[in-house]
Amino acid sequence: MLTLIPLPAFEDNYIWVWHDDRHAVAVDPGDAAPLIAYLDAHQLALTAVLITHHHRDHTGGNARLRQRYDCAIYAPDNPRIPDVTHVLSGGDVVDLVKPGLHFEVLATPGHTLDHISYVGHGCLFCGDTVFGCGCGKLFEGNSAMMAASLDAILALPDATRVCCAHEYTLSNIDFAKTIAGDNATLLARERADRALRAQDRPTLPSTLALEKATNPFLRFHEPDMTAFAAAYLNRPHPRPDEVFRAIRAAKDAWDG
Numbered sequence: 001m002l003t004l005i006p007l008p009a010f011e012d013n014y015i016w017v018w019h020d021d022r023h024a025v026a027v028d029p030g031d032a033a034p035l036i037a038y039l040d041a042h043q044l045a046l047t048a049v050l051i052t053h054h055h056r057d058h059t060g061g062n063a064r065l066r067q068r069y070d071c072a073i074y075a076p077d078n079p080r081i082p083d084v085t086h087v088l089s090g091g092d093v094v095d096l097v098k099p100g101l102h103f104e105v106l107a108t109p110g111h112t113l114d115h116i117s118y119v120g121h122g123c124l125f126c127g128d129t130v131f132g133c134g135c136g137k138l139f140e141g142n143s144a145m146m147a148a149s150l151d152a153i154l155a156l157p158d159a160t161r162v163c164c165a166h167e168y169t170l171s172n173i174d175f176a177k178t179i180a181g182d183n184a185t186l187l188a189r190e191r192a193d194r195a196l197r198a199q200d201r202p203t204l205p206s207t208l209a210l211e212k213a214t215n216p217f218l219r220f221h222e223p224d225m226t227a228f229a230a231a232y233l234n235r236p237h238p239r240p241d242e243v244f245r246a247i248r249a250a251k252d253a254w255d256g
């Protein structure tokens with residue numbers, strides 16, 4: 001029996017934890033403290049850490065966790081990520097024994113150049129590539145690169161549970177409404193997710209089907225987003241990656 005939970009960390013991060021009641025794996029433990037508290041409370045031993053990219057809010061717990069549990073640390077090839085034991089790139093697989101978990105590694109550059117995502121057991125751990133109704137800022141990559149990463153994610157099954165590294169869903173919905181205010185699925189999502197947050201519950205995981213229907217950053221092939229981009233860029237027939245770039249630019253301007 002495997003359990004998956006999002007553990008809140010910092011202001012709005014989630015550390016995703018899989019466990020089998022004895023052994024645990026954590027994705028992006030930016031802070032060791034809340035993870036150690038959870039593992040202690042449930043008498044779990046941490047066997048592995050999976051890292052999506054080099055940002056400190058995803059890797060800050062590595063040193064302390066490795067010291068305490070002697071766990072494996074899987075990560076993309078980047079010297080800025082501390083205490084890595086297994087370097088990964090797109091196309092690799094991760095086979096864990098305790099707990100028994102199997103993941104495929106997807107290269108998802110854009111937010112950072114090193115960004116990878118993990119796919120397995122019907123779940124996608126996408127770090128800061130996709131958020132609920134949003135996507136990560138382009139700190140290192142360009143929009144064509146991010147659009148290609150999102151295309152790889154769009155190719156996954158609709159039922160895939162989308163496990164993002166931040167709780168940004170409500171503010172992302174506020175932005176999405178400014179460019180797709182007549183999307184009925186988006187408005188229904190807003191009601192459901194506001195109710196969850198009112199009870200301090202996570203809006204995640206969502207499903208890829210829901211993201212495809214409501215997340216503007218996954219809808220850059222759709223006619224309504226293409227029309228939005230044509231108006232925003234003031235020229236007809238933008239390419240899909242240009243539609244993505246227009247949505248990203250509009251969101252960055254909206255963020256201020």
Ligand code: ZN
Nearest residue numbers: 053055111128
């Ligand atoms: Zn990040």
Ligand code: FE
Nearest residue numbers: 055057128165
């Ligand atoms: Fe982050």
